[in-house]
Amino acid sequence: MSTSKLKQRVVRQSPSRGAGSPDVWGIYEPDTGSIQYICADPATKKAALIDVVWNLDVKHYRFSTESMDQVLDLVRENGLSVEWVLDTHPHADHVMASALLKERTGAPNAIGEKARDIADIWAKLYNLPGAFDPARDFDHLFAEGETCRIGDLEVRVMLSPGHTLGSITYVCGDAAFTHDTLMQPDVGTSRADFPGGTPEALWDSIEAILALPEDTRLFVGHDYGTDSRDEPDWEATVAEHRSRNRHVKDGTKREDWISLRNARDATLPLPDRILAALQINLRGGRLPEPEADGQSYLKIPVNRF
Numbered sequence: 001m002s003t004s005k006l007k008q009r010v011v012r013q014s015p016s017r018g019a020g021s022p023d024v025w026g027i028y029e030p031d032t033g034s035i036q037y038i039c040a041d042p043a044t045k046k047a048a049l050i051d052v053v054w055n056l057d058v059k060h061y062r063f064s065t066e067s068m069d070q071v072l073d074l075v076r077e078n079g080l081s082v083e084w085v086l087d088t089h090p091h092a093d094h095v096m097a098s099a100l101l102k103e104r105t106g107a108p109n110a111i112g113e114k115a116r117d118i119a120d121i122w123a124k125l126y127n128l129p130g131a132f133d134p135a136r137d138f139d140h141l142f143a144e145g146e147t148c149r150i151g152d153l154e155v156r157v158m159l160s161p162g163h164t165l166g167s168i169t170y171v172c173g174d175a176a177f178t179h180d181t182l183m184q185p186d187v188g189t190s191r192a193d194f195p196g197g198t199p200e201a202l203w204d205s206i207e208a209i210l211a212l213p214e215d216t217r218l219f220v221g222h223d224y225g226t227d228s229r230d231e232p233d234w235e236a237t238v239a240e241h242r243s244r245n246r247h248v249k250d251g252t253k254r255e256d257w258i259s260l261r262n263a264r265d266a267t268l269p270l271p272d273r274i275l276a277a278l279q280i281n282l283r284g285g286r287l288p289e290p291e292a293d294g295q296s297y298l299k300i301p302v303n304r305f
Contacts, residue, residue: 004230006030009070014217014235016042020173022153024219025074028232029053029067032094032273033224035234036071039172040080041151047075048084048150049105050170050177051221054097054285058272061298068097072104083150085109088179088221089167090118090281092194093271098285099137108139109284110148112159114166115141119282121165121195126279126299137284142168160209162192162202169209171216179221181206184233185240186226188247189257193265194274199258206248214239275300 010028025038032053040047053067075082082105087096089112098109111134119132134141142148144159150172158169163180170177180190181202192202209218216238223232242250247257271277276298280287287296 004225006033006225006230006232009067010232011070011074012235014175014219017174020153022150022172022175024175024217024235025078026219026234027067027071027074028223028234029055029094030232031055033222033232034091034094035219035221035223035232036067037177037219038071038074038078038080039150039155039170039175039177040078041153044151045078045080046083046151047080048086048155048170048172049075049082049101049107050086051088051091051179052085052097052101054095054100054280056095056273056276058276061276063095065097065100068100068104072101082107084148086170087111087281088169088177089164090115090122090278092274092277093222094273095277096281096285098281099283100285102139110140110142111138111284112157112166112168113141113143114159114161115282116166118164118166118196122278122282125195125301125304127301128279128299131279131288132282134282134284137282137286144168158205158208160205161197162199162205163190163197164194165196165201167205169205171212174213174215175217175219176209176212177219178209181209182218182220182241182245182248184220184223185236185245185249186229187223188245189261190222191265191268192261193268199261199265202261203248203254203257210238210242210248212238214242270305275305
């Protein structure tokens, strides 16, 4: 049996560095390589849950809540109170637990306001006009530069398109949750070939993130290890990315990176959950309404991608 930690549920805390700095827990979800986060104010014990996964067994199309339950167990064990349920974008590689977490915690759920534009793109691709309404399924849609609070800590929203046209980064003190922009320094950067995404926009988003203070802790959305690393990793500072990120370290030319990104993306298959995940995530993590037999059904485009 493999002993690789890439096959295990790994939890790691990044403690507060002092005033204005949050406690952060990263919770690795091995089926999708996703990192879920708890961002908490040490003073008030208020917390936000970021990009939490609703597990989907793609062999049987059955859902389960072990990842969400693990996150909520950590909340309880650390005496935290959930103030926000946040997502950085409508994910293509996992199903979001947003609606379930809102139900469990009573906290409002939120995503970026450009999720409405993503919903329009995918409503056409699924031929489901009017099916998706983020304003209906999320309590708040964040605009670029908008702020909210986790206890005494301010969270600022950065629009970070490229992976999708509506991805956002949450910046809380010296922590930034950068979703599918950067990977870890030994991996590089994320793909930009989904509908609405472009490498040009992703480059600009990454440059804005790497302009944050050098000691800012950047928490990425995914990790799949490398040929020489079989343990998941998800935290590095701006300074570390600028000095050794294999794709975008200081001195990298924009046109070279765009060529590299396009060549790499041309080799990547669709994530195995994308066509199921997006029509759920664009409903805020809700299944389609049950039909006459009481069952929910997903619609899959054939020969479209």
